Amino acid sequence: MTDTVHGSPNGPGSASLGLKAKDFKTDQEVRWCPGCGDYAILAAVQGFMPELNIARENVVFLSGIGCSSRFPYYMNTYGMHSIHGRAPAIATGLSTSRPDLKVFVVTGDGDALSIGGNHLIHALRRNVNLTILLFNNRIYGLTKGQYSPTSEQGKITKSTPMGSVDNPFNPVSLALGAEATFVARTLDSDRKHLTSVLRAATAHQGTSLVEIYQNCNIFNDGAFDLLKDADTRGDWIIGLNHGAEIRFGKDNSKAVIRDPATGALSVAEGVAEGDPRVVTHDAHTEDPSYAFALSRLSQPDTRLSPMGVFRDVTRPSYDQLLNNQLDTAKAQAPGDEDALQALLRGKDAWSVH
Amino acid sequence: MSTEVQQLDRVVIRIAGDSGDGMQLTGDRFTQETANFGNDLSTQPNFPAEIRAPAGTLAGVSSFQLHFADHDILTPGDRPDVLVAMNPAALKANLGDLAKGATIIVDTRDFTERALARIGWTSDPITDGTLENFTVHALDLTQLTLDALDGSGLSRKDAGRSKNMYALGLLSWMYSRPTEGTLAFLREKFAKKPEIAEANITAFRAGWNYGETTEAFGVSYEVKPAPLPAGEYRNIAGNLALAYGLIAGAQRAGLPLFLGAYPITPASDILHELSKHKRFGVRTFQAEDEIAGVGAALGASFGGALGVTSSSGPGIALKAETIGLAVSLELPLVIVDVQRGGPSTGLPTKTEQSDLLQAMYGRNGEAPVPVIAPQSPGDCFDAALEAIRIATVYRTPVFLLSDGYIANGSEPWKIPEVGSLQDLSVDFLTEPNGEPGPDGTVTEFLPYLRDPDTLARPWAVPGTPGLEHRVGGIEKADKTGHISYDPDNHEFMVRTRQAKVDGITVPDLVVDDATGDAKVLVLGWGSTYGPIGAAVRRARRAGYSIAQTHLRHLNPFPKNLGQVLASYDKVVIPEMNLGQLALLIRARYLIDAISLTQVRGMPFRAADLADMLQGVLTSDD
Numbered sequence: 001m002t003d004t005v006h007g008s009p010n011g012p013g014s015a016s017l018g019l020k021a022k023d024f025k026t027d028q029e030v031r032w033c034p035g036c037g038d039y040a041i042l043a044a045v046q047g048f049m050p051e052l053n054i055a056r057e058n059v060v061f062l063s064g065i066g067c068s069s070r071f072p073y074y075m076n077t078y079g080m081h082s083i084h085g086r087a088p089a090i091a092t093g094l095s096t097s098r099p100d101l102k103v104f105v106v107t108g109d110g111d112a113l114s115i116g117g118n119h120l121i122h123a124l125r126r127n128v129n130l131t132i133l134l135f136n137n138r139i140y141g142l143t144k145g146q147y148s149p150t151s152e153q154g155k156i157t158k159s160t161p162m163g164s165v166d167n168p169f170n171p172v173s174l175a176l177g178a179e180a181t182f183v184a185r186t187l188d189s190d191r192k193h194l195t196s197v198l199r200a201a202t203a204h205q206g207t208s209l210v211e212i213y214q215n216c217n218i219f220n221d222g223a224f225d226l227l228k229d230a231d232t233r234g235d236w237i238i239g240l241n242h243g244a245e246i247r248f249g250k251d252n253s254k255a256v257i258r259d260p261a262t263g264a265l266s267v268a269e270g271v272a273e274g275d276p277r278v279v280t281h282d283a284h285t286e287d288p289s290y291a292f293a294l295s296r297l298s299q300p301d302t303r304l305s306p307m308g309v310f311r312d313v314t315r316p317s318y319d320q321l322l323n324n325q326l327d328t329a330k331a332q333a334p335g336d337e338d339a340l341q342a343l344l345r346g347k348d349a350w351s352v353h
Numbered sequence: 354m355s356t357e358v359q360q361l362d363r364v365v366i367r368i369a370g371d372s373g374d375g376m377q378l379t380g381d382r383f384t385q386e387t388a389n390f391g392n393d394l395s396t397q398p399n400f401p402a403e404i405r406a407p408a409g410t411l412a413g414v415s416s417f418q419l420h421f422a423d424h425d426i427l428t429p430g431d432r433p434d435v436l437v438a439m440n441p442a443a444l445k446a447n448l449g450d451l452a453k454g455a456t457i458i459v460d461t462r463d464f465t466e467r468a469l470a471r472i473g474w475t476s477d478p479i480t481d482g483t484l485e486n487f488t489v490h491a492l493d494l495t496q497l498t499l500d501a502l503d504g505s506g507l508s509r510k511d512a513g514r515s516k517n518m519y520a521l522g523l524l525s526w527m528y529s530r531p532t533e534g535t536l537a538f539l540r541e542k543f544a545k546k547p548e549i550a551e552a553n554i555t556a557f558r559a560g561w562n563y564g565e566t567t568e569a570f571g572v573s574y575e576v577k578p579a580p581l582p583a584g585e586y587r588n589i590a591g592n593l594a595l596a597y598g599l600i601a602g603a604q605r606a607g608l609p610l611f612l613g614a615y616p617i618t619p620a621s622d623i624l625h626e627l628s629k630h631k632r633f634g635v636r637t638f639q640a641e642d643e644i645a646g647v648g649a650a651l652g653a654s655f656g657g658a659l660g661v662t663s664s665s666g667p668g669i670a671l672k673a674e675t676i677g678l679a680v681s682l683e684l685p686l687v688i689v690d691v692q693r694g695g696p697s698t699g700l701p702t703k704t705e706q707s708d709l710l711q712a713m714y715g716r717n718g719e720a721p722v723p724v725i726a727p728q729s730p731g732d733c734f735d736a737a738l739e740a741i742r743i744a745t746v747y748r749t750p751v752f753l754l755s756d757g758y759i760a761n762g763s764e765p766w767k768i769p770e771v772g773s774l775q776d777l778s779v780d781f782l783t784e785p786n787g788e789p790g791p792d793g794t795v796t797e798f799l800p801y802l803r804d805p806d807t808l809a810r811p812w813a814v815p816g817t818p819g820l821e822h823r824v825g826g827i828e829k830a831d832k833t834g835h836i837s838y839d840p841d842n843h844e845f846m847v848r849t850r851q852a853k854v855d856g857i858t859v860p861d862l863v864v865d866d867a868t869g870d871a872k873v874l875v876l877g878w879g880s881t882y883g884p885i886g887a888a889v890r891r892a893r894r895a896g897y898s899i900a901q902t903h904l905r906h907l908n909p910f911p912k913n914l915g916q917v918l919a920s921y922d923k924v925v926i927p928e929m930n931l932g933q934l935a936l937l938i939r940a941r942y943l944i945d946a947i948s949l950t951q952v953r954g955m956p957f958r959a960a961d962l963a964d965m966l967q968g969v970l971t972s973d974d
Contacts, residue, residue: 026823028835057818062652072823073836078815080655081825083678086648089613089640093649094815097611097636098656101815119648122641322638326631335633340604341771343630344597348385348534349587349768 011102012053012203019050026076032067037188037214041135042074044194052202054102061104062091064111067142068135068214071106085116088123088132095129096319102202105132109150110140113169117149124178126318127206131198134171134211135188139220152300157219172295172310175209176288182208183291184309188215189228193307200309206317213302226302238267238297240308242283246294247271255279256297265293267304283312357572363422364528364576365430368520369447370439371408372401372415375517380417382521382538386530388588388765391578392421395883396590396763397429397956402618402701409468414446423577427883427890429762431958435527437520439494442472453486458523460494460516490569494519501559505552515556522560529575532561581765589766591730591759592619595689596626598737600633601769603659605738606745606777609634611653613646614663618701619757620691623663643668647675647688654684655824657781657814659741663689666708667698670715676750677716678826680850683801683810685744685751687737688712688722692756694954703954704757706879707930712752713908713937719847721854723747724907726754728882731766733759736905738775745779747857748809754907756929758956759880782811785819798822800834808853859906861913866900867893873970874921876946878904878934880956881927887959888927888966895963897970907934915942925949925969927962 024046032038049059059077063069065084072079078101082090087105095103105123112120112134123130139157140146146159150171154163175183182204186197194212201208213224226232238248238256246256249269257268257277271278285291291311297304333339366383370376377398387394397418406413420430432452438444440463451457464477478484479491498519502512518539525532536554543550564570589597603610614624616639628637636653640646643664650660662672669690679686692708694700712724723743727736733755740753787797800822801810813820822834830837831845864874877885882903889901902917904910918924918938926935927949935948949965951957 055818056821057816060815072825075823077821079821079823080652080682081823081827082648083674083826086644086675089645089648090652090655092640092645093611093613093638093652093654093658093660094656095652096638096649097609097653097658098815101656118641119645122645322636326634326636329631330634333632335604335630337604337771340601340633344587344601344768344771345585346587346589348389349585350389350391351585352391352581352583 012051014053017053017055019053019056021046021050023056024049024076026074028073030074031070033218035217036067037137037216038068038071038135040188040191041133041194041212041214042071044191045133045198046075047191048195048198051199052102058100059102059104060094061106062087062094063106064108064116065142066108066111066140067216068106068108069111085111085114086119087111088116088119088128088130091130092123092126092128092318096322099129099319099323103130105130107132107134109134109136109138109148109171113149113171113174121174121178124175124180124207124209127181127315128318129205130207131201131204132207132209134209135214136171136211137214137216137220138223139216141216141219145219168300170295170298171209171211173292176292176295176311179288180209180311181206181313181315182309183211183311184208185211185213185305185307187213187224187227187307197309200312204312205320206315213305224302227305227307236303236305238304238306240281240283240294240306240310242281242309242312244281245278246281247278256294265297267297283309285311286313358529359572359574361574361576362424363420363426364435364574365418365420365433366435366437366524367416367418367433367447367450368437368524369414369416369443370517371443372403372405372413373408374415374439375514376415376417376439379517379521380419382535383524383530384419384588384763385534385538386525386532387419387421388586389531389534391581392423392576393425393579393581393765394419394421394588394763395426395429396420397758398761400702409440409442409463409471411442411446411472414443416443416447421576423579425579425581427886428956428959431960437524439516439520441468441474441478444478445472445474448483451487454488456488456490457484458490458492458520460520461491462493462495492569497559497563498556501556502552505548505555507548507552511549512552515552518553518556519560522557522562523564524560525557526561526564527570527573529573532557582767584767586765586767588763589731589734590761590763591727591733591755592622592691592761593626594731594766595727595733595737595753595755595760596623598734599627599661599687599741600630600635601734601771601774602738602741602777603635604633604771605774606659606741606779608657608659608745608779609636610661611650611658612637612661612663613640613649613653614638615640615643615646615668617643617665617668619693619760620663620665620668620689622760623689623691643671644675647672647686651675651679651682651684651686654679654686655682655814657812659685659687659745661687661689663691665691665693665701666695666711669708669711673716676722677718677720679750680716680720680722681826681829682824683748683850684812685748687740687744687751687753689753689755691760692754694952700954702757704880704956705929705952705954706754706756706881707933707952708754709878709907709930709933710936712754719851721851722750722752722908723854723857724752724754725905726879726907727759728879728903728905730759730762730764734766734769738777739905742775742777743857745777746809747807747853748812749854754879756880779812781817782813782820783817786811799832800824801829802832803849808849808856855909857909859909859911862902862904862911862917864900864902864917868898871898871900872922873925873966874900874902874918874923875925875927875966876902876904876918876934876938877927878907881929884957884959884962885927888957888962891959891963892966892970895967897967899966899970904934907937910941918942918944923947923969925966927957927965929956
């Protein structure tokens with residue numbers, strides 16, 4: 001087994017494997033509802049994979065349960081469609097014991113944040129080498145339309161006829177609270193942006209969490225229309241680009257500004273060029289509270305949604321730390337048959353003749 | 354003065370004190386001396402779930418029992434011949450277990466009115482006649498220890514802590530134990546605190562000298578070495594043997610071992626032990642919960658490692674869904690359940706065999722899982738190897754049902770030769786296995802194409818070009834593994850998964866029927882092996898014919914089990930539950946098995962079980 005190989009034998013920058021998007025398609029009929037945002041995400045991921053330049057056999061897509069979790073069946077790599085909420089845990093065992101693989105987790109808002117919330121936060125705090133694609137449609141689709149942990153309060157669904165009384169999670173805030181080293185948000189219908197976020201996420205060592213706003217046209221249609229309609233998106237998407245001022249809106253007249261007295265972030269309109277209060281986005285800021293403050297700008301109805309990479313910092317991955325310990329132990333004394341015999345014998349053996 | 358040396362064939366000693374008094378350590382050392390001397394032995398620690406219950410209370414009493422003999426023995430003993438009680442609570446908690454005439458060595462230091470009242474004694478049991486049926490040595494062990502350490506420079510508190518070594522020294526003298534091992538052990542354990550090492554050694558020697566020089570103990574004892582089969586031995590507890598079995602099995606299989614686990618009594622020792630052995634390629638993952646522990650192990654198996662999870666009953670309940678996934682994925686996985694008293698939190702530090710039906714059936718759907726059980730501490734090693742064999746050959750999760758009794762208990766173990774252990778090497782699939790195409794080349798990979806003999810599917814691990822495939826918990830089509838809701842396919846797959854487990858090769862049962870004319874068969878499984886064997890010996894000594902056999906494989910059962918059962922008029926099944934194996938046997942073989950059960954959190958006493966067996970042997974029904 002390749003238990004000492006760290007990192008992928010190929011990847012971006014090495015000789016091209018000449019893969020095409022179609023190489024990542026399977027012969028399985030895609031069974032999402034016509035018009036589902038998942039189709040766009042699948043196409044974007046398949047389109048991006050050749051650029052990643054990792055041989056198909058070294059890629060694994062692992063998922064839980066839900067509409068999004070059918071994803072592995074449509075990727076011609078290794079894959080596992082597991083059980084509800086547990087994909088990050090299963091992926092942790094796979095990734096740590098096979099550091100030569102590129103492991104993706106595909107999950108949804110119910111899978112990752114409700115039944116699997118515990119596994120998600122622990123994968124993030126450990127910084128396991130995983131790219132987690134969290135399809136957030138703010139509804140339970142596969143069980144036909146109950147509210148999810150990201151549904152807005154007051155939402156009327158099959159299980160909440162008088163409106164949901166739950167306060168929702170903001171997945172980006174949650175991930176940053178767990179001190180995730182890479183957190184980004186993108187939108188199913190913006191292929192270019194989605195691809196750029198995938199590029200950054202897959203280049204990251206450790207856990208990268210990508211929240212993908214995804215439209216469920218059956219049970220929660222139009223949930224992200226404010227961010228999609230040409231008339232409104234400019235006003236409500238806050239584009240995040242590392243090293244650039246965070247400006248948006250018509251003529252870039254809106255901006256995220258920092259209160260010089262409190263350090264608090266807010267959105268201001270009519271901000272003049274050169275205004276010193278305008279924040280220049282630094283995804284590498286070590287302190288997660290900056291990215292967290294950005295994530296809190298979002299309104300429950302998706303107005304003022306920052307999109308892009310919130311945080312991208314360097315910390316050793318769990319896989320690396322664990323495997324370094326194995327390497328160190330093996331370097332000190334090999335675990336061969338003699339060593340095993342000595343272990344079994346122990347210190348207090350006696351002989352009977 | 355010269356003391357008389359009396360020969361004994363066996364002795365049961367119990368050492369009891371507060372949880373913080375070092376009773377387990379003292380017991381371990383006495384055990385090691387006894388092992389080095391060459392006696393056969395069996396041990397049973399007994400401690401509360403509370404880490405440090407208030408000193409002097411009954412809740413805080415921790416004890417260690419050791420049975421050693423000049424012949425082979427099977428249990429830690431029913432009733433102690435000697436009790437060492439380090440305080441009033443330890444005396445009170447254990448008094449009821451002593452046989453008449455037993456010897457009691459008691460530290461009188463804490464026998465104050467207040468301490469006695471705290472545990473409900475209104476007068477001093479040492480002087481009020483409570484102990485009149487026993488031989489009592491009432492000593493102020495604490496003061497004797499302090500006197501011995503006078504001038505050591507240690508505080509009274511620190512010096513007093515060595516009283517367990519004083520007691521160990523006294524016991525070592527009484528039973529003529531060798532002492533070099535303990536002295537070396539103390540020097541090594543306290544290498545960084547030489548003054549503590551010296552204090553413990555001084556206390557140990559003082560205890561020994563006290564026995565030799567005072568007239569209080571007129572007699573010392575000798576238990577000759579037992580004639581064990583030739584070979585190299587060590588003393589080993591079940592959890593340690595199980596951890597070693599996993600390491601050895603993984604090495605024989607050529608697979609890296611991955612343990613995913615969440616701390617839980619009494620299984621945590623396995624996590625602790627395996628975490629020390631990274632040089633053997635062992636990865637241990639202390640997960641966020643029980644579900645993640647088994648999930649990570651299954652993920653590792655998917656990647657070509659030997660995935661193992663270890664837990665106890667409550668944790669196993671949480672893992673059920675993932676074990677079902679492993680049944681569906683048909684990947685190797687070893688699930689260690691060190692059983693404890695239930696239901697719910699139950700008795701965390703006490704033993705029980707009540708997870709058998711959980712292991713058999715505790716999942717949704719038709720989800721057969723092989724189940725095996727070790728029968729003694731040392732046997733945990735072999736059982737772990739067998740679990741790995743079944744898991745890897747048949748590509749299936751396997752339950753390994755140990756329990757608190759053998760997990761913490763110990764016995765002499767004949768050290769195996771690593772090179773002579775079974776070869777468990779595994780072949781991953783590396784080439785497509787489908788039908789050849791028109792040009793004669795095979796490009797298709799069928800992840801659920803089965804081996805015709807074992808019905809196992811191929812193990813094709815990520816990183817293998819050309820074998821990219823997807824697996825999942827949704828029902829899969831035969832051969833291709835694609836999602837399938839087809840009724841006929843489901844019927845076929847359910848029955849095939851069952852047939853695979855039913856067809857696992859299992860050695861035939863061997864029956865111990867010494868006279869060949871027994872009408873009654875005792876059938877056991879797991880840790881009751883020792884008590885059943887001891888009870889059967891008693892019954893035979895009393896003149897009865899009785900046969901005994903013991904199951905390692907609970908699922909599938911050995912092929913000859915039905916025939917064995919049919920050969921006897923009565924089948925008796927002793928279990929530490931309310932009759933779980935009996936239920937399976939009755940359902941499967943339609944025989945009216947007699948279920949003898951006990952759920953006291955303790956193993957059967959051989960005498961009690963012998964009485965129960967004699968009841969069956971003499972009954973006309």
